[in-house]
Amino acid sequence: MSTAAIPRTTAESTVLVVKPVPLLEPLDEPGGTVVKMPSRIRQGTAQLSPAGTVPATKVQALDPEAAERATVAAMSGRIAQSAVEVLNGVRSVHQLSRWLDARCMSSLTTRARLHAEACKAVARRGSHEALENNVHLLHPQPVVHSVHCSCISPGIFETAVVIADRTRFRAMAMRFELSHGLWKVTALRIG
CATH class of the missing domain: 3.10.450 (Nuclear Transport Factor 2; Chain: A,)
Incomplete structure (x- = not known):
């Protein structure tokens, strides 16, 4: 099994949904790129909510200073x-x-x-001691x-x-x- 990214457009934005797809082509094809994803990433794919909107995520504001x-x-x-x-x-x-x-x-x-x-x-x-020992302070x-x-x-x-x-x-x-x-x-x- 492989994964494919399918773009879905809502009224406000485009969401990229990753779904598992059966592998039809051999993995060692010279023109293709194979990316192996860890299982926890495959299971936690982004999906649309039932209402068809993107789940709320925290967006960090840009720091102007x-x-x-x-x-x-x-x-x-x-x-x-x-x-x-x-x-x-x-x-x-x-x-x-x-x-x-x-x-x-x-x-x-x-x-x-x-x-x-x-x-x-x-x-x-302390000058007398320094002269006797010939010590220079850095x-x-x-x-x-x-x-x-x-x-x-x-x-x-x-x-x-x-x-x-x-x-x-x-x-x-x-x-x-x-x-x-x-x-x-x-x-x-x-x-």
Whole structure:
């Protein structure tokens, strides 16, 4: 036995019904294609309901912000990684000027300066030990663990990023707004 697809048209749509049919031709014919279906699929074939309509199925609505959400999520991961590198003193804060607005730039600059001063004080205390052992500290690259993005309104997204930095995890929250065709970070919080 084989199966055949028979189209049936109702008033609103066309339904494809699969029914078992006796096999009249040999299976090894060069021009034909044979598809073997598992028995559970053969038994659960689509059929018309007694009223002649298609059974109700759940149809997922298309997400109109899906493309923007993917773009903003990718940007927020890169911006978060760059912001942590700015705090570690590996990257200049001016490299983020295209994506951060003026308030975020000034707050990140201030925080990076304060963090650098605190690190210098710690380095001065441990400088004698480092000279004796001739140890050089490397700056490991921060790793983005997760990005969560949600649409607040058209043209505005908020993201939460979890990032691993040296020996601890950091959380960042960002607000992206679409301005003149470019996404800008208008709010930035680093934990």
